[in-house]
Amino acid sequence: MTSSAEATATSTEPDIAERIAALGPWFHNMQLAGIWTAPEHFLGNYPWFKFERFRHLVPDDMTGLSVLDIGCNAGFYSIEMKRRGAALVVGVDSDERYLEQGRLAAGLSGLDIHFERMSVYDVASLRQRFDLVLFMGVLYHLRHPLLALDLLHEHVVGDRLLFQSMLRGSETVFPAAADYPFTEEAVLETEGFPRMLFIEHAYSSDPTNWWIPNQAGMEAMLRSAGFRIEGQADEVYLCRRAARPAMVEPPPAIVPLRRG
Ligand SMILES: C[S@@+](CC[C@H](N)C(=O)[O-])C[C@H]1O[C@@H](n2cnc3c(N)ncnc32)[C@H](O)[C@@H]1O
Numbered sequence: 001m002t003s004s005a006e007a008t009a010t011s012t013e014p015d016i017a018e019r020i021a022a023l024g025p026w027f028h029n030m031q032l033a034g035i036w037t038a039p040e041h042f043l044g045n046y047p048w049f050k051f052e053r054f055r056h057l058v059p060d061d062m063t064g065l066s067v068l069d070i071g072c073n074a075g076f077y078s079i080e081m082k083r084r085g086a087a088l089v090v091g092v093d094s095d096e097r098y099l100e101q102g103r104l105a106a107g108l109s110g111l112d113i114h115f116e117r118m119s120v121y122d123v124a125s126l127r128q129r130f131d132l133v134l135f136m137g138v139l140y141h142l143r144h145p146l147l148a149l150d151l152l153h154e155h156v157v158g159d160r161l162l163f164q165s166m167l168r169g170s171e172t173v174f175p176a177a178a179d180y181p182f183t184e185e186a187v188l189e190t191e192g193f194p195r196m197l198f199i200e201h202a203y204s205s206d207p208t209n210w211w212i213p214n215q216a217g218m219e220a221m222l223r224s225a226g227f228r229i230e231g232q233a234d235e236v237y238l239c240r241r242a243a244r245p246a247m248v249e250p251p252p253a254i255v256p257l258r259r260g
Pocket of ligand 1: 047070071072073074092093094095098118119120121135136137138141142
């Protein structure tokens with residue numbers, strides 16, 4: 001296996017192996033000092049194989065750009081962005097153990113990346129907008145997914161959003177009209193009408209998988225939060241910050257976060 005997420009150090013040192021093992025299990029498979037962190041990953045060489053499918057959406061040269069990676073996990077994407085020359089890369093995650101993995105991976109890779117424990121709901125506290133915000137694989141783990149998208153638009157996305165969600169159901173995108181009469185019900189059952197599935201208990205043995213949109217639902221939510229979709233590869237969307245639709249401006253749910 002080869003990957004640009006390989007650490008620059010190549011020798012396998014026992015203490016590094018112990019540090020990697022002590023921080024396990026790893027969700028990101030990266031080669032650090034010759035050691036793969038998650039060689040038995042249930043998805044394969046994750047997230048490398050996924051990145052191969054959408055890397056064309058990200059500029060090869062990111063010199064001078066600022067990047068925020070929300071739900072960064074062990075920092076695979078943060079590291080890739082820093083390697084492309086990003087001036088500032090901040091990785092945030094709600095799980096301290098993953099952040100420790102990220103600090104080890106970035107350190108062994110000789111890259112200066114700032115990792116901080118933070119929930120997506122608290123991004124206002126960063127008090128900064130970023131040229132590129134990554135929000136990959138987090139939305140469906142949230143009980144309040146649309147609030148999270150609203151907060152990203154309101155507080156941290158300066159220009160682009162690179163977004164990914166698990167999607168299920170139809171890949172058809174039905175062009176929903178601007179309005180329907182109260183008596184119209186059939187259209188709601190149309191294939192490809194925007195939908196979200198609510199998972200009360202667990203999905204894939206994970207009780208944090210709360211909401212799963214279909215493709216139309218995901219695209220509608222991104223637009224509704226003020227993101228214009230400019231590129232797509234599978235479940236990954238490259239969006240540009242745009243004006244919010246008039247009916248959600250100002251978004252009532254986030255008004256309290258504007259204080260203080
Ligand atoms: C499926 S992993 C995705 C990791 C990485 N972004 C990727 O695409 O490979 C979801 C990550 O989101 C983090 N997470 C879950 N809820 C979060 C929240 N409310 N705020 C920030 N991170 C969260 C988890 O700890 C985990 O690292």
